[in-house]
Amino acid sequence: MSVPGGAAALRSRLQRARAAMQAAGCDVMMLSLGADLPWVSGYEAMPLERLTMLVVGATEEQGAVLFVPELEAPRVVPQPGVFSVRPWAEHEGPVALVAELAARLVPASGGTPRVAVSDRAWSTFLLALQRLLPGWEWTVSSEVCAPLRAVKDEAEVDALARASAAADRVARALLGGEISLVGRPERDVSAEIAARLLEEGHQRVNFAIVGSGPNSASPHHEAGDRVIRAGEPVVCDFGGTLDGYCSDITRTVFTGEPEAELRRIYEVVAEAQRAGVEAARVGSPCQEVDRAARRVIDSAGFGRYFVHRTGHGIGLEEHEDPYMVEGNSAPLVPGNAFSVEPGIYVPGRYGVRIEDLVVATAAGPRPLNVADHSLVVLGP
Numbered sequence: 049m050s051v052p053g054g055a056a057a058l059r060s061r062l063q064r065a066r067a068a069m070q071a072a073g074c075d076v077m078m079l080s081l082g083a084d085l086p087w088v089s090g091y092e093a094m095p096l097e098r099l100t101m102l103v104v105g106a107t108e109e110q111g112a113v114l115f116v117p118e119l120e121a122p123r124v125v126p127q128p129g130v131f132s133v134r135p136w137a138e139h140e141g142p143v144a145l146v147a148e149l150a151a152r153l154v155p156a157s158g159g160t161p162r163v164a165v166s167d168r169a170w171s172t173f174l175l176a177l178q179r180l181l182p183g184w185e186w187t188v189s190s191e192v193c194a195p196l197r198a199v200k201d202e203a204e205v206d207a208l209a210r211a212s213a214a215a216d217r218v219a220r221a222l223l224g225g226e227i228s229l230v231g232r233p234e235r236d237v238s239a240e241i242a243a244r245l246l247e248e249g250h251q252r253v254n255f256a257i258v259g260s261g262p263n264s265a266s267p268h269h270e271a272g273d274r275v276i277r278a279g280e281p282v283v284c285d286f287g288g289t290l291d292g293y294c295s296d297i298t299r300t301v302f303t304g305e306p307e308a309e310l311r312r313i314y315e316v317v318a319e320a321q322r323a324g325v326e327a328a329r330v331g332s333p334c335q336e337v338d339r340a341a342r343r344v345i346d347s348a349g350f351g352r353y354f355v356h357r358t359g360h361g362i363g364l365e366e367h368e369d370p371y372m373v374e375g376n377s378a379p380l381v382p383g384n385a386f387s388v389e390p391g392i393y394v395p396g397r398y399g400v401r402i403e404d405l406v407v408a409t410a411a412g413p414r415p416l417n418v419a420d421h422s423l424v425v426l427g428p
Contacts, residue, residue: 051090051292052203058130061088061196062104062112068192069106074164076150077104077189078177082168083364084193086292089114089131091124099142099173102131105153113149115142143173147180164189190369198361198369199383205407207293208362208385212405212416214248215287215295219419222284222299225426229276230303234258238271241286250288250295254366257285257298264300265399267356267391279304281398287366294366296387297417298403301424313350313392314400314423320344321402321421324358324372324388328406328413334376341390342374350392359387362405380408385416 051057065088069077079085079102086092091114093100098117105111112131116124121135136142154161162185165174178186200208218241221227227240235258242253259269261280269283276282280303287296300314320341327340338358345354359372362385370376370384389403404417 051086052201052207055127055130057201057203058088058090058127062130063108064196065104065192066106066108068196069104069164072164072187072191073162074187074192075106075154075161076163077106077192078102078146078150078163078165078169079104079189080166080169080173082166082189083197083368084166084189087193087197087364088112090127091116094120096120099136099146101142101146101169101173103146103149103153104131110153115146117142143176144180147177150177150181160185162187164192194369197363199381200363200385200407201383204293204363205383205385207291208295208405208407209416211250211288211290211293211295212297214250214290215245215297216417216419217248218244218286219284219297219299219417222301223420223424229260229282229301229426230278231275233273233275234260234263234271235273237276237282237284241284242288245286245288245295250290252289253286254288254294254296255286257283259283259399260303262396262398265393265395265397267393267399267401276303281306281310281400283399283401285401285403292364294362294364296362296366296403296405297419298389298401299419299424300400300402301426303426305425306423310398310400311423312348313394313398316345316348316350317390317392317400317402318421318423320390321388321404324390325404325406325413325415328372328380328386328388328408330382330408330410331379334370334372334378334380335374337372337380337386337388338374338376341388345390345392353392353394354390355393356391358390359406361386382408382410384408 118135238256241256258271260276264283285298324341357373391401393399
C-alpha cells in the first residue's frame with residue numbers, strides 16, 4: 049500500500065505507537081487483519097487461513113517482525129528501520145513462531161505480560177496464541193492505535209481529499225442526470241456508480257447503496273431487483289478506496305416532484321447536515337456534532353425517524369474513530385476526519401440522507417465533499 053509520507057511517516061507512526069504501548073502498559077503488540085497493520089507498516093494482510101502477523105516490541109531496540117506466508121512475501125515492500133520480514137514455509141507453525149518471539153520480548157522482571165492484538169484478528173489464531181501464552185493479559189490494538197489513527201496528518205488529509213473529489217465527480221454525474229434511474233433495477237444503478245468510482249481513480253469500491261421508494265427508508269439497503277419508478281426518492285450512498293484512503297458520500301435525488309411532506313423532510317435533513325458541519329469545531333465534543341444535527345430533526349418533529357449516529361471517522365477504514373455520537377465527549381482536534389450524515393427514515397414509505405466528509409481544522413470545519421446539496425428532481 050502506498051503510504052503518504054513514505055518510510056519516514058511509517059517510522060514516525062511506529063515511534064508514536066510504541067509510546068502509546070508503553071503508556072498502556074503493553075509489552076507486545078500483534079497486528080494482523082484490519083487497518084492498524086497497514087497504518088504502521090504499509091502492508092495490508094490478505095484475509096487468508098494462513099497467518100500474517102506483525103509482532104512489535106515496546107522499544108525500538110526490540111524491533112518489529114512481520115511474519116508472512118512465504119507465498120505472500122513478494123507482496124511485502126521492505127521497510128528498513130520499520131520492520132524485518134520473516135516468511136514462514138508451509139511446513140512451519142506460524143502461531144508458535146509468533147508466540148516464541150512475543151515471549152522473548154517480555155521483560156524478565158516479572159509481572160503479567162500484556163499484549164495488544166488486532167481487533168479483527170481471527171479467533172482461531174487468537175485462541176491458539178492464548179493457549180501458547182497462558183496467563184497473559186490481552187487487549188485490543190485499537191487501545192494503542194485508534195487515538196493515533198484518528199488524527200490525520202497533512203498527507204493523509206490530502207489523500208482523503210483526493211478520494212472525496214473523485215467521489216464528488218460521481219455524485220455530480222448523478223445529480224446532473226447522467227446516471228439514468230427510472231426504469232432501471234437498483235442493482236444496475238449501483239453497478240454503474242461502482243464502475244464510475246473506479247473510472248474516477250478508486251482502486252476498490254467499498255459500497256454503492258441505492259435505495260429507491262420505500263427502500264430509501266432502510267439506511268443500509270442492499271440494492272436489489274426493485275425497478276426505480278417515477279415520483280420517488282432515491283438514496284445513493286457510495287464510497288471506495290483511492291491510494292489507501294476512503295471516500296464516502298450520500299445524496300438523495302427525486303425522480304419526480306416530491307410531495308409536500310417529503311420536500312419538508314429533505315429541507316430538514318439539509319438543515320441538520322449544515323448544523324452538524326458547523327458544530328464540528330476544534331475543541332467541541334464529538335457528541336455535539338450529533339446533538340446539533342439531532343436538534344434540528346427533533347424540533348421539526350421527526351426525531352423518532354433519525355435512527356443512527358450522525359457520523360463516523362474515516363481514513364484507511366470506512367468506519368473508524370472518532371464517532372459523532374451521543375456519549376462521545378472527546379473533543380475534536382485538528383486532523384480528525386469524519387462523516388456528517390443525518391437522515392430521516394419513515395418505515396415503509398421513504399427516507400432521505402445527505403452526507404459529506406469533514407476535517408476539523410484550526411480555521412474551522414473543512415468539508416471534503418462539495419457536490420450540490422440542493423433538492424434535485426430528475427426526469428425519466
